[in-house]
Amino acid sequence: MLFNSIEFLIFFPIVTLLFFVLPHKYRWFHLLAASCVFYMFFIPQYIFILLVTIVIDYVAAIWIAKTDGKKRKRYLVISVVSTCAVLFVFKYFNFFNDNMLLLSHKMGFYYPEHVVSFILPIGLSFHTFQSLSYVIEVYRGNQKPEKHFGIYSLYVMFYPQLVTGPIERPQNLLVQLRQEKTFSYQNLSHGLRLILWGLFVKMVVADNIGAYVDQIYAKPESFNSLSILNGLFFYSFQIYCDFFGYSTIAIGCAKAMGYNLMDNFKNPYLAQNIREFWQRWHISLSTWFRDYVYFSLGGNRVKISRWVFNILIVFVLSGLWHGANWTFILWGFAHGLVHVAEHFTKKIFKWKEFTDKTLASVVRFFNGIKTFVIVTFIWILFRATDVHHAKNVFLSVFRNTSVGDQLHVDMKTWIFLALFIVLDTLLFNNRFDRWCDKRHFVLRWSMYALMIFGIIVFSSVNNFPFIYFQF
Amino acid sequence: MTTIKDILFRVLLVALLLVAFNFIYKAFFFEDDLQEHSGLINLVRTVVNDNCEIVYVGESSNNTARSDDADKRMISDFVADYFPTVKMGNITKPASHAGIYYELLRNIPEVSPVKTVVVTLNLRSFNAQWIYSDLETPLQKSIVLLKDRPALYNRFMLSFKGYDIKTNEEREKQFKHMWRHSPLLLRDDFPYENVAKWDKGTAEKGIRNADGSINYELTTLACHYIKGYGFSIDFSSNPRVTDFDNIVRLAEERNWNLVFNLMAENIQKADSLVGDDLVFLMRRNRDKLIERYQKNGVLVVDNLEAVEDEQFIDQNWTTEHYAEKGRRIIAANVAKALKGWYPTQFVDVAFIPDTISTKP
Numbered sequence: 001m002l003f004n005s006i007e008f009l010i011f012f013p014i015v016t017l018l019f020f021v022l023p024h025k026y027r028w029f030h031l032l033a034a035s036c037v038f039y040m041f042f043i044p045q046y047i048f049i050l051l052v053t054i055v056i057d058y059v060a061a062i063w064i065a066k067t068d069g070k071k072r073k074r075y076l077v078i079s080v081v082s083t084c085a086v087l088f089v090f091k092y093f094n095f096f097n098d099n100m101l102l103l104s105h106k107m108g109f110y111y112p113e114h115v116v117s118f119i120l121p122i123g124l125s126f127h128t129f130q131s132l133s134y135v136i137e138v139y140r141g142n143q144k145p146e147k148h149f150g151i152y153s154l155y156v157m158f159y160p161q162l163v164t165g166p167i168e169r170p171q172n173l174l175v176q177l178r179q180e181k182t183f184s185y186q187n188l189s190h191g192l193r194l195i196l197w198g199l200f201v202k203m204v205v206a207d208n209i210g211a212y213v214d215q216i217y218a219k220p221e222s223f224n225s226l227s228i229l230n231g232l233f234f235y236s237f238q239i240y241c242d243f244f245g246y247s248t249i250a251i252g253c254a255k256a257m258g259y260n261l262m263d264n265f266k267n268p269y270l271a272q273n274i275r276e277f278w279q280r281w282h283i284s285l286s287t288w289f290r291d292y293v294y295f296s297l298g299g300n301r302v303k304i305s306r307w308v309f310n311i312l313i314v315f316v317l318s319g320l321w322h323g324a325n326w327t328f329i330l331w332g333f334a335h336g337l338v339h340v341a342e343h344f345t346k347k348i349f350k351w352k353e354f355t356d357k358t359l360a361s362v363v364r365f366f367n368g369i370k371t372f373v374i375v376t377f378i379w380i381l382f383r384a385t386d387v388h389h390a391k392n393v394f395l396s397v398f399r400n401t402s403v404g405d406q407l408h409v410d411m412k413t414w415i416f417l418a419l420f421i422v423l424d425t426l427l428f429n430n431r432f433d434r435w436c437d438k439r440h441f442v443l444r445w446s447m448y449a450l451m452i453f454g455i456i457v458f459s460s461v462n463n464f465p466f467i468y469f470q471f
Numbered sequence: 472m473t474t475i476k477d478i479l480f481r482v483l484l485v486a487l488l489l490v491a492f493n494f495i496y497k498a499f500f501f502e503d504d505l506q507e508h509s510g511l512i513n514l515v516r517t518v519v520n521d522n523c524e525i526v527y528v529g530e531s532s533n534n535t536a537r538s539d540d541a542d543k544r545m546i547s548d549f550v551a552d553y554f555p556t557v558k559m560g561n562i563t564k565p566a567s568h569a570g571i572y573y574e575l576l577r578n579i580p581e582v583s584p585v586k587t588v589v590v591t592l593n594l595r596s597f598n599a600q601w602i603y604s605d606l607e608t609p610l611q612k613s614i615v616l617l618k619d620r621p622a623l624y625n626r627f628m629l630s631f632k633g634y635d636i637k638t639n640e641e642r643e644k645q646f647k648h649m650w651r652h653s654p655l656l657l658r659d660d661f662p663y664e665n666v667a668k669w670d671k672g673t674a675e676k677g678i679r680n681a682d683g684s685i686n687y688e689l690t691t692l693a694c695h696y697i698k699g700y701g702f703s704i705d706f707s708s709n710p711r712v713t714d715f716d717n718i719v720r721l722a723e724e725r726n727w728n729l730v731f732n733l734m735a736e737n738i739q740k741a742d743s744l745v746g747d748d749l750v751f752l753m754r755r756n757r758d759k760l761i762e763r764y765q766k767n768g769v770l771v772v773d774n775l776e777a778v779e780d781e782q783f784i785d786q787n788w789t790t791e792h793y794a795e796k797g798r799r800i801i802a803a804n805v806a807k808a809l810k811g812w813y814p815t816q817f818v819d820v821a822f823i824p825d826t827i828s829t830k831p
Contacts, residue, residue, distance in 0.1 A: 457500055
């Protein structure tokens, strides 16, 4: 079920109302059933894949907690490998297969051709990682295994964050799922504000921009450089608004019932460098990689060469997590490279060392611009269908200086994008629902009115599924 | 108690805002949206603004001509020749069907010069592949703003994709399901129980050339004919029947004379490629439709077998695209039907089919 659909507008109030009407002991079942319904709106039979992952990790966690020593580790490995195997089969098998075939042709060895035709189950990477975080936390002794199969299933399947996160940790979500939630007007109000804000950002900003991005990426050779730059700029905001919008709605849905999900974004385009960008972008994923991969590799408490390797491997894996395509791997690698490069040149861009406030602000401003430009260009790899396409888009920026068509952008698209940028900047390190608390009733309701009107009247009529659904 | 009051107050506020938004939207934004997303409305407006008394509604069968046609005018233009003193217009939207016609006709103002409506009744539009065609999503999208609901609500439905929106894969699943599960209701000893099996059987058997080899082109075409016409209309579940029923009801409400123009299909080709069984199905579906709608007071013009094979423009596909002679024959039949309502305005056009080139 899509958040920006009629079905969801009916589903959400019913589920939330029933949640508070039902006694606490039945709520887990209600939410689990609702989550199943939510998931089965996509491809119903894929719920069994989810069930396999749930059963594996549920049983593994109990065994891990019961045993120690080598056995304990063995159960962890079995759990991680089996969970990842499901991910591999559905997401990476064809990619692996294609590359092995290519390699076999080049190297001259025999590799049998396999043709597997699967539709990637929606949100597989998200709930796989959420499931893994639970097993790892149990292994590390930070989390007791959940004995209640229903509640554990709900932890993996909790509908607001089931398909595109935030990827939660058991210490946050699992604990809350056991708590008795009472109706709170404030929670409901905050939840609805977030849903409204998320829908506005997705439907009015991201989807309207999306149409122009599609034009540019469909035929980069036929647009002039300025238009392509415009398209790249738009894509930076399309993907941000699309994913941020979804996360915000997810957080809002949970909030309405009293559950607090982690924030996934904090003004990423105001970051001073790539490191900070990743502290602000898709926080639930970047912290997952930090906690379970980067730290496991030794983090920064290693020799500098090893640290560089750690950073690159984490970013490459992060790219691979996004999709089974070389473009994603290169996208991650590019981020890793810039991260490393910035580390070695950080003295040049360290604004804090400037004693003069004005100069510091100017440097800070340019650092922000620099980071945004770098991220924007690296997004080409993320959006392109293959490496050749990415190269074509990139080169068209420099090649088409005097040729090509002009991208004609509707004024309302600019207005809504500008409005979003202003509001998002005003919200710096804050969240829309909390920010609204401090505004006067009239201002608050004027904003709600504008958003409701915008969502109904100015939403794109084109069908843009949430970009992160494919992961 | 305070919380309930707070909530009620806010719900009321939202309701008031929505009412106000509806006025604002209608006054400042609706027309632009109509032009951008539902340009079809202009076809209706043209008919109304031109004070047309007879409106011909159809798809590409109306305006498709063969390159060597001496007169490339539409069927509706040929019909108009018979009534030179009556203002006649057309609403022609390629690839559309009765569901779209209904919404368009509903948008003709209740008080208008329109007195007679001729609606294309395309037999093929009742088949599963057309009902669940990949063209359906854009068509449905184009009529959301034309629905009989508050303008803001229609825009809301458009924004939240509150219409029949499906991917091509989902549509394919739908019609393939219909092929597998809709009984053909043919003779007891007919070897296939549904279209899917009939199609597969024909493909496997193949149509043979004189030397005994399989003619793949003709086999593909035969299978296409089977999928196009191999169905038995179920009045209780076929959505197209509901669409035509809605048109009948609308015509009654508006006091319009209603004509269903049942289009010609290439019976000769169906017979030569597939055989009697398919022709039997086509004729039985025709008879069922005529019986149903004549009972409801609609004048049904039966053109099913009126056009011969060589007048069909697309020889390698099933379409209702006719060369000039074919269009003229259909127009003549429609005109004869309309004569009952316009006896004094009718002028017998000297139309001698044999004088028109029949060779493609």
